[in-house]
Amino acid sequence: MLPAQSTPADDSQQFSAGAQVAVLLPLPVESAYDYKVPEGAEFAAGDIVEVPLGRRFEVGVVWGPGQHEVRPEKLREIVHKLDVPAVPGVLRRFIDWVADYTLQSPGALLRIAINPARRWVPPQAATAIASSGISLAAAGVKSTPAREKVMAAIGHATFTTSTALAHKAGVSSGVIRQLIDAGALKLVPLPYASPFTPLDPKHARPRLEPAQAEAASELVAKVGAGFSVTVLDGVTGSGKTEVYYEAIAAALAAGKQVLILLPEIALTAQSLARFAGRFGGVPALWHSDLNYKARRETWAGVAMGDARVVIGARSALFLPFRDLGLIIVDEEHESAFKQEDGAIYHARDMAVVRAREGRIPIVLSSATPSLETVINVRKGRYGRVHMPTRYNAAAMPRISIIDMKANPPEKGAWGRAWLAPPLVNAVNRTLASGEQALLFLNRRGYAPLTLCRTCGHRLHCPRCTAWLVEHKLTRRLQCHHCGFAAPQPESCSSCGAKESFVPCGPGIERVAEEAVARWPDANVRAVASDTLERPSAVQELIEDILDHRIDILVGTQVLAKGHHFPGLTLVGVVDADLGLSGWDLRAAERTHQLLHQVSGRAGRAEKPGQVMLQTHDPAHPVMQALATGESEAFMESEIMGREALAMPPFGRLTALILSGPDEVAVIAAGRTLAAAAPRGDGIEVLGPAPAFMALLRGIHRHRLLLKTDRGLAPQPLVREWLDSVKIPSSVRVQIDVDPYSFY
Numbered sequence: 001m002l003p004a005q006s007t008p009a010d011d012s013q014q015f016s017a018g019a020q021v022a023v024l025l026p027l028p029v030e031s032a033y034d035y036k037v038p039e040g041a042e043f044a045a046g047d048i049v050e051v052p053l054g055r056r057f058e059v060g061v062v063w064g065p066g067q068h069e070v071r072p073e074k075l076r077e078i079v080h081k082l083d084v085p086a087v088p089g090v091l092r093r094f095i096d097w098v099a100d101y102t103l104q105s106p107g108a109l110l111r112i113a114i115n116p117a118r119r120w121v122p123p124q125a126a127t128a129i130a131s132s133g134i135s136l137a138a139a140g141v142k143s144t145p146a147r148e149k150v151m152a153a154i155g156h157a158t159f160t161t162s163t164a165l166a167h168k169a170g171v172s173s174g175v176i177r178q179l180i181d182a183g184a185l186k187l188v189p190l191p192y193a194s195p196f197t198p199l200d201p202k203h204a205r206p207r208l209e210p211a212q213a214e215a216a217s218e219l220v221a222k223v224g225a226g227f228s229v230t231v232l233d234g235v236t237g238s239g240k241t242e243v244y245y246e247a248i249a250a251a252l253a254a255g256k257q258v259l260i261l262l263p264e265i266a267l268t269a270q271s272l273a274r275f276a277g278r279f280g281g282v283p284a285l286w287h288s289d290l291n292y293k294a295r296r297e298t299w300a301g302v303a304m305g306d307a308r309v310v311i312g313a314r315s316a317l318f319l320p321f322r323d324l325g326l327i328i329v330d331e332e333h334e335s336a337f338k339q340e341d342g343a344i345y346h347a348r349d350m351a352v353v354r355a356r357e358g359r360i361p362i363v364l365s366s367a368t369p370s371l372e373t374v375i376n377v378r379k380g381r382y383g384r385v386h387m388p389t390r391y392n393a394a395a396m397p398r399i400s401i402i403d404m405k406a407n408p409p410e411k412g413a414w415g416r417a418w419l420a421p422p423l424v425n426a427v428n429r430t431l432a433s434g435e436q437a438l439l440f441l442n443r444r445g446y447a448p449l450t451l452c453r454t455c456g457h458r459l460h461c462p463r464c465t466a467w468l469v470e471h472k473l474t475r476r477l478q479c480h481h482c483g484f485a486a487p488q489p490e491s492c493s494s495c496g497a498k499e500s501f502v503p504c505g506p507g508i509e510r511v512a513e514e515a516v517a518r519w520p521d522a523n524v525r526a527v528a529s530d531t532l533e534r535p536s537a538v539q540e541l542i543e544d545i546l547d548h549r550i551d552i553l554v555g556t557q558v559l560a561k562g563h564h565f566p567g568l569t570l571v572g573v574v575d576a577d578l579g580l581s582g583w584d585l586r587a588a589e590r591t592h593q594l595l596h597q598v599s600g601r602a603g604r605a606e607k608p609g610q611v612m613l614q615t616h617d618p619a620h621p622v623m624q625a626l627a628t629g630e631s632e633a634f635m636e637s638e639i640m641g642r643e644a645l646a647m648p649p650f651g652r653l654t655a656l657i658l659s660g661p662d663e664v665a666v667i668a669a670g671r672t673l674a675a676a677a678p679r680g681d682g683i684e685v686l687g688p689a690p691a692f693m694a695l696l697r698g699i700h701r702h703r704l705l706l707k708t709d710r711g712l713a714p715q716p717l718v719r720e721w722l723d724s725v726k727i728p729s730s731v732r733v734q735i736d737v738d739p740y741s742f743y
């Protein structure tokens with residue numbers, strides 16, 4: 001069932017005793033439920049209230065006037081209002097908008113917005129002990145030496161605990177309690193102590209280069225001037241961060257709050273330290289790994305306004321900012337902004353909507369803006385600020401292509417090799433001059449596939465449509481989709497042959513094995529997300545690179561973002577073709593973005609960098625764009641390709657993903673939906689077909705894809721479509737408007 005069109009939320013609406021009001025609950029239900037305002041109470045739209053739900057209680061938000069016809073005696077009463085700031089109208093309107101657009105339940109989005117309030121325990125009002133100004137005699141207590149000592153010790157001071165006062169007076173704390181009870185001492189409430197340090201817009205202002213200053217002043221001019229979208233498009237190392245920090249400084253100076261959205265992977269200690277260095281204080285954080293206390297602190301600080309800047313992942317968009325004045329989306333092209341578990345939405349696109357609802361500016365920053373964003377700039381919907389050169393006249397890295405067909409790797413004593421002779425030579429030179437190299441391969445583990453030499457049987461995950469990946473470090477075969485892990489079997493389950501398994505293709509562990517064999521004197525380290533699980537591990541690794549305890553780093557994209565390593569001058573991309581296979585609308589674009597980003601790691605400061613791309617397809621537009629540094633022609637051909645096929649943003653896609661434990665039921669549901677599919681001009685329905693990951697964690701998955709003309713909103717079509725069929729409850733239907741993943 002889909003959410004009904006939701007209620008408009010008006011900021012100033014008040015509801016007095018007896019009124020029927022809609023309360024939206026943070027649950028994946030269709031729409032708000034109606035309740036009654038009890039005798040003697042009054043609520044405003046946005047109030048966070050507790051209501052009965054079945055036999056339990058739930059926390060929800062007053063959304064507007066009641067919507068349903070309910071007999072008055074059936075209507076249950078709101079219990080009370082929580083002592084927390086109300087959900088601002090702009091956030092309520094935003095939630096309604098996102099729910100309508102993404103066809104998600106508004107409650108599922110509200111859950112992100114108010115989750116910390118659901119388990120809300122009003123903070124213990126902090127108090128301090130002070131003298132009440134009443135003498136012992138006037139308070140009617142006998143003067144004793146211990147009591148006199150306390151009165152002498154307190155004077156005009158305040159103490160936050162009775163133990164502290166007792167300690168100072170040299171008495172037991174029981175004495176203090178007696179004096180409080182008698183009225184000679186009193187408890188005074190303390191003001192709310194914000195856990196957030198103040199931020200100073202002028203704290204460590206860098207001296208900007210003329211081009212940077214110009215870019216900064218364009219962004220600064222947008223602050224306070226209503227809604228605008230500006231794309232900050234500058235090569236890696238041009239100083240985009242320094243530039244958007246200026247806009248943040250302007251918003252802070254105007255007393256506004258700021259939200260910086262980063263891809264989860266870029267939320268590192270380094271990026272926080274950089275912010276703190278610039279503004280003299282730490283920002284509030286928001287991401288999925290925060291503990292409850294930190295989450296609650298950020299939530300309350302955002303709602304009360306003392307958290308001035310939030311650096312967060314996608315869901316920070318739904319925080320109840322009291323007075324948001326600017327949004328920054330850094331690395332706007334990152335597909336990680338598409339949230340795909342639970343509520344499905346694209347945080348970059350929805351951030352633009354949030355800015356529009358709040359009539360504030362938003363900055364989309366990237367060295368490789370997404371195709372959608374480029375088109376929005378061309379159409380004049382978004383402004384653009386361009387920074388074509390690196391800060392400090394640093395040169396862009398030299399990028400060259402290695403044709404793997406012409407330069408096959410030479411097999412060594414250790415076995416198969418993955419590094420072609422030109423790359424091996426470049427590593428030799430790099431090591432000889434005391435510099436560092438990164439061998440980049442976006443594949444964890446030792447080998448992506450293991451097969452039986454005797455019969456060709458491939459080891460695959462029992463729960464997913466995926467090969468098992470050999471990890472030598474942990475001596476296990478792992479599924480990278482569901483986490484399944486098992487030791488390598490001794491014999492083939494298909495033909496029974498013993499010791500017949502061979503690894504196929506490289507992962508970073510295998511490339512590291514080759515590097516160790518080729519350069520026995522060098523310090524080689526393989527890193528991937530699974531080798532860097534502790535947050536401190538990342539920090540240690542960064543220090544190991546900076547202090548040159550590593551000569552050759554073999555890594556996945558965990559290191560592709562935002563780090564600056566002055567000694568790292570060579571980047572070898574082991575398999576530049578890796579992201580290009582498979583059916584994905586954005587495969588080439590993403591490969592270009594990723595490899596551009598990785599290339600940006602090579603050389604920055606005094607030493608120029610060099611990048612080598614190993615490819616089997618040197619003429620591929622992505623390789624050519626990277627080698628020539630001319631991404632315009634590449635983007636042009638991508639745009640033309642999408643336009644010719646009426647693919648987004650020239651047409652619209654909406655995916656329906658059917659899943660369930662019973663394959664027969666899933667297939668039947670697919671057929672039911674296909675039979676009821678919308679028809680008409682500008683409408684096309686593809687599928688149902690098994691998803692690329694047809695089996696994921698033991699769940700069968702099929703997909704349908706609705707393709708509509710740009711001018712045709714898919715939401716009403718999908719609503720009607722789903723309302724017209726009956727899908728058994730064992731089959732889950734997920735709707736993904738503007739899908740980015742086709743798995």
Ligand code: ADP
Nearest residue numbers: 206207208209235236237238239240241242391
């Ligand atoms: P980008 O985000 O465009 O890759 P950054 O903002 O990270 O670029 O800047 C790259 C590097 O140059 C950083 O180490 C940054 O501190 C430094 N930098 C950029 N501009 C300046 C400046 N005006 N003064 C001092 N350092 C700067």
Ligand code: ZN
Nearest residue numbers: 461464479482
């Ligand atoms: Zn699996």
